[in-house]
Amino acid sequence: SPLHTLTSSNQLSYEIGEAKSTESEEDVRVDVFSTEFVDIPLSKTSLARSPSLKHRSRLLRNFVGNESNPIEVSFWNLKMEVPDANARVGPCASPPRKTILSSVTGVFEPGKFTAIMGSSGAGKTTLLNAVAGEAAGGILSGAVRFNGAKVDTATIRRLRAFVFQDDVVMGTMTAYEAISMSAKLRLPPDMPLEEKMRRVDQMIEILHLERCKDNVIGYPGEKSGVSGGERKRISIAMELITNPSVLFLDEPTSGLDTHTAHSVCKTLKELAAAGRTVVATIHQPSSDIFHMFDNLLLLASGRILYQGPSRSCMDYFATRGSPCPQFTNPADHIFMKVLNDQLASSELERKAKREQIEGLLSEYAESSTFKDMEARVKVPGSGVDKSSSSFSPSLLLQMSVLFGRAKNNAIRNRLILRAKIGQSLFMGLLVGLIYRDLQTNQRSIQDRTGALFFVSVNVTMSAMMTVITAFGVERVVFERERSIGMYRWV
Incomplete structure (x- = not known):
């Protein structure tokens, strides 16, 4: 029978060969040797043939x-410098700068799924x-072009969707409410509400969120709420709901799970096959996932070590002294044998490995x-049409959606709700006991004034403390939602 194997051709393959058997009473030995490799397209693998994935493909x-607006994203000579926090300098001297990216040039093609890979600290994110x-906290130089034309940050943010590594979502919302909010505030205002909700239902089914769509998301670390994987898929759904031309994922x-x-x-x-530009940073992809990548960009020490088709990278490194063994995940081989110098048993071997990585970096920089x-x-x-993506929700829509979320947040946060009820009962009882013997004459006017002042101050301070305690939690959500264009300043 065919033996499943992974080869340096970077495609799912089956090794087909003849078997010679030698039988005796003690044992049976079968020798299998390879004769040729037959490439099996990814669409014909067992996972791709599952009925659930076929149904999801039709939904997608x-x-x-059929409408598509392909955008080629190119970047030239990108350099990113940040202050070196570990450097020791005087109290009046500015800290030296550390280079995170150095002269990075490349292209993210439309209709292609591009993966950015590299070891920790290589500069992927x-x-x-x-x-x-989304760059912040440093000095960025270079140029970013959409379809060959320079664009400003505001235009970039309108044309792309970005899924961050940390999933910042209001924990008191349900999955359906979070995706619906993104649809109401980010889809065109002239789109009917029924069409927006239909898109929400489609996205929930595409990402398999039916089981948790009515569950409260919760906050990380809590026992209640959705799982980490469901949280990630909710964040992806909130970005995909806009059907963007360019999609970045960290x-x-x-x-x-697998x-x-x-x-x-x-x-x-x-999505990439439909004409979108899809770019993702990724760690430890499985062999099946690795073979989905159309293009691969490898980073080491803030510089590009390889850029090109993912199916060609194994042959590229094989000709440079790092062949990928059979039955080995190509991604594991890249991380363990090409990019990693920590497996060296001595400082001499580690130095040789670093020189090899530096040689690969220099060779790519001088390559054709x-x-x-x-x-x-x-x-x-030709650039991009900036006017087609320039719209924002009305003030009335923003206020209604945000007030609805604030109401649900106040009701569903049971700890704060119970604290408010208990505080109100306690203060009411306290004020009632203090001022229970008020008279109805001229002498009680000052006492009544004091009671009214006491009640008004208590109500004001209680409301202020509620806002102050919630500010730390909701500020991160507010900054993230405003940065992706859900709402604007009034």
Whole structure:
């Protein structure tokens, strides 16, 4: 029978060979040797053939529709510097700067699923934030172009969707309410509400959120609420609801089980196939997920080590002294054998490994691939239609949606609700006991004034303390939602 194996061709394959058997009374030995490899497209694997994934694929095609606005994202000579917090300087001297990205140039193609990979601290998230208009806390230089034309940060944020690594969602909302809020505030105002809610139902079914759509999300660390994987899928659904032309994702598979991670990546692959530009940073992808990537960008020490088709990377490293063994996940081979110098048994081996990585970085910087990429980035293009994505929800809609969420937040946060009820009962009892013998004459006017002052101060301070205690929790949510354009300043 065919033996399942992974080869350096970076596609799911089956090894087909003839078997010679030698039988005796003691044992039976079968020798299998390879004769040829037959590539099996990913769409024909067992996971892709499952009825649930086929149904989800049809839903996704209906959700995306036939309209497409492909956008090629290119970046040239990106350099990111941040203050070095570990450096020791005098009280009046400015700290030296640490380079996170160094002369990074590349292209994210429309219709392709691009993965950014690299070891911890290589600059993956920094590169994603820089291209997506989310860079902060440092000095960023270089250029980012959409379809060959420079765009400002506000335009970038309107044209793309960004799924952050940390899932910042109001914990007192249900999954359905969170996705519905994103649909109401981020979809065009002229779209009927019924169409928006239909999109919400489609997105819930595409990402398999039916079982938890009416559950309160909860906060990380709490026993109640949805799981970490469901939380991640809710965040992805809130961004995909806008059907963006460009989608950036920071660690979209973190916290997900194998099947859910495969399902999410297959959704991203199909979005890319529909003409979208999909870019994701990812750690430890399985072999099935790795073979979904169209393009691969490898980072090391803030510089590009490889950029090109994912199916070609194993041959690229094999010709440079790092062949990928059979039965090995290509992603594991890249992390363990190409990028990692911690497995060296001595300082001499570690130094040799670092020199090998530095050699690969220098070789790519001088390669024809990099020169062609640099020339391609410099070619001007038609740009993007900035007016088509310039809309914002009405003030009345924003107020109604946010007031509804605030009401649910006040009711569903049972600890605060119980504290408010207990505080009101206690203060009412206290004021009643203090002023229970008030007379109805001229002498009691001052006492009545004091009672009214006491009650008004208590009501005012109680409301202020409630806002102050909730500010720390809701501020992060507010900043995240405002940055993605859910609402604006009044």
